[in-house]
Amino acid sequence: MADDEAGGQPGAEGVRSRVTGAPGTGPRRPEWPDGAGRRRPSGRDRDTPRPVAPVVWTAAAVCAVSLAVLVFAARRPEVLQAMDEAVRDRLATADGDPAFAADLAALGPVLGYRVLWVPTAALLVWAARWRHLAVYLGSISLMAAIAQIAAGETQLAQVVRSGVTGSAVSLDLPAWPVIVLSTVAAASLYALAPSGPARRWGWAAVVVLVAGFVAARVALGLDALTLAVVSAVLGASAAVLVFAVLAPESEFPVTYRRxxxxxxxxxxxxxxxxxxxxxxxxxxxxxxxxxxxxxxxxxxxxxxxxxxxxxxxxxxxxxxxxxxxxxxxxxxxxxxxxxxxxxxxxxxxxxxxxxxxxxxxxxxxxxxxxxxxxxxxxxxxxxxxxxxxxxxLVPDAVELLDSPVDDAIVDDALRQVLTLWSAGAAHRDLKPSNVLVQGDRVYLVDVSFGELRPSRWRQAVDLADMMLTLAVVAGPRRVVERAAAFFEPEEMAEAFAATNALTVPRQLATRIAETRPDLVEEFRALLPECQRIRTQRWSVRRVLLAVATGAGAVLAVALLALNLRAGGLL
Incomplete structure (x- = not known):
């Protein structure tokens, strides 16, 4: 496979002579029009408007936290107390039942949280929107983790509380069920509803749901109105802010199209x-x-x-x-x-x-x-x-499998692989859609996986992939006969010794499975025997990366489950 070996083989003259592109008219390397001034960046990136929603929801979250701390930590102003009592008296029933209030407090997590987040997560899994799923579970899990830290009885929760507040005593979070419900409802809306009318109507449904829940808790004396409203804004703004930062609509649109x-x-x-x-x-x-x-x-x-x-x-x-x-x-x-x-x-x-x-x-x-x-x-x-x-755009070019593959095309395709070897490069993704034919000339496209100074193994894989692509139409025996003008039999045998499920691109593997499932073995039978070349490469880095990835996934799932249970979501 070395360059000096390739240069002495028949057909190598095509390597030594520069292969030029197809003749065409019009711009190749476009020149700046006369009189148009110097070519410089437009500077429009400075004028690109920033999204307004993250700023608005950040301000809402900061205000909600500040008000919650002010109202909860200090004595509420008399005006707010009078308003809370008036609303509670207005909503309360004459024969308020304490048992019913307790039932409502327990009913919230069951019907309010789980009925929302479980179907939402299932729908995101079905739609394969993994980014939205991760952000969704992360946002509601974060709220659940706060509940665990604030009121949990575990040693870890007590240590964290001691470090934050100076005391291991559990905190009585104001209107906590309202925070959780508003977080779950707003996160579900942003995960399921695309922007536009659907999301606007969804916001109306979220407001009605949370407002009804707040009214019931205020009527039964479980929460004060001011704390409940502030808590609802805090939960919703936190959820929306997480989605705006980690799953913005411009990059991760909500869609159900496959x-x-x-x-x-x-x-x-x-x-x-x-x-x-x-x-x-x-x-x-x-x-x-x-x-x-x-x-x-x-x-x-x-x-x-x-x-x-x-x-x-x-x-x-x-x-x-x-x-x-x-x-x-x-x-x-x-x-x-x-x-x-x-x-x-x-x-x-x-x-x-x-x-x-x-x-x-x-x-x-x-x-x-x-x-x-x-x-x-x-x-x-x-x-x-x-x-x-x-x-x-190569004029009048078609994919290799859509053209009549005569000997001239087979020769030119193999010559391109030989030229790759002489250039000290590898394509790494040779498949039918990346091999175009223009008359009897072959073009290689999509070189995004290309590699400079590849190993002998990598160059051998390019040869095998090209021969497999040609053989889907021309048959293995004919391809081997034409390849003998460019490559030694040992080089071709080495190429198929390195071939396995990893080295064959998916599109090519699918086409082989549909037409000639035993194509690789047919090639091996036509070539000298060669010991298989292993592609598995073990290293300390690979072992550590695998252990870290597995442990991280297990830890994330366990932490998610613990947080959801602590917040009443499981």
Whole structure:
């Protein structure tokens, strides 16, 4: 597999000569229009309006806490006392039953809390909205933890109380059931109702529910009106603030549509931002932007950009957002836990780094002779949050499996792998949707997983994935015969010795399972015998990370259960 070995094989002349992109018209590297001044950032990020809701709810929470402390710790003003007594007398019945009051106090946690939070959690699990589920359970668990610390009898609760108040005596929290109910109701609303009319009507239902509960407790003398109202505002504002910070609507919309979460909605607002950013930063005027081949992408939002003034008529764009960066982190953590430390599995620190890496890999592979779409540049749509990678849209290109795969196409596809080897790079995601055919020329697209200076094992995996992709249409025997002009039999055998469930991309694995389930074994039977190459890699880091992840998950579930039970939610 070494470069000096590849250079002496038949067909290597294509590696030594630079493979250029398809001839096309129109902009390649767009130049700034004459007379338009220097190209600089627009500065619109300074004028980006900040969300108002978090500020409003933060102010409400601070005011509610301050009023609660003032009213509870100090003697209430006579005006408030008179108002509380007047409202209580107005609502109270002549024959108030203390037993009924006790029953109501016990009924709140049963019918008020559990009837709300249990179905909400179940619905979030069904909709696979894990971010909302984690924030929802965390917000109501936090309130339950406060109850445990304030009134719990455990040694830990007493130690915490002593450190905070100077005494281990339990605290009598004012209107605590109202706080819990308002927290659960507001959190349920934000987890289930999308913004707009549905959420506004939901707020009306929350107000009616909490107000009815407050009126009943005030009528039975369980709470004073002022404390109950302040407690309701405190619980609701705390829940909404947690959702506004940890699950903002702009990044985690409430939806029940089954779709790939990596695909962003190209609504009117986002489309307008993209069109303006491309014009300001690349000097290209776009007429429109549409989703493009979403079925082949799960880590970005591919788009087709329509130029206002061609040719070419279209360009290609990949829209990245912070959600893609978070998905990349979880994906790489799962790979490390399952398979050990592979290659280039370090997560990106920002979405800017993510898109910069793909733009760099495109330019690196292009300069190394690999036939890839011509990169035009990176566009900052929202500073730090959304970026667009713009490349050429290869004209008249189709996916490999949608074209007649003759010998010329098989040869050129294998030649691209050989060129990757000579360039000292690996694609790491060769599958049908990433191998395009234009006439008898093959293009490799989606190089976001690309790696510079990979190991011998990683390069062998690229070869196996390309041969498997070709064999789905052309058959293994024909692919092996054509590959003999570029690779030694031992190199091909080594490639399939390294092949397993991890190394075959999901789309390719699905297609193989549907057409030729024994395709890998067919290749191995045609090639010299080679000892299997293990991909499991154990290290101290992997063991410690696995133990920490498992222990953290168990601790989080146990803490959640204890908090919910302490707050009367279980």
């Amino acid at each position: 779709r790939v979460k990596a695909h962003l909605d190209l609504d009117e607002e986002r489309t307008g931002r993209v069109l303006a950013a491309v014009r300001d930063q690349l000097g290209l005027e776009l007429a429109d932007i549409h989703p493009y081949r979403l079925d082949g992408s799960a880590g970005s939002t591919p788009c087709r950009l329509t130029l206002a003034h061609g040719p070419p008529e279209h360009l290609f764009g990949k829209l990245y957002a912070t959600s893609h960066m978070r998905s990349d982190r979880w994906y790489k953590l799962a790979r490390v836990l399952r398979w050990g430390r592979l290659e280039d599995e370090a997560p990106f620190s920002s979405v800017r780094r993510l898109v910069q890496h793909e733009d760099y890999m495109l330019r690196l592979l292009r300069d190394g002779g690999v036939r890839v779409p011509e990169p035009l540049g990176v566009v900052e749509v929202l500073p730090g949050r959304e970026y667009l990678l713009v490349t050429e």
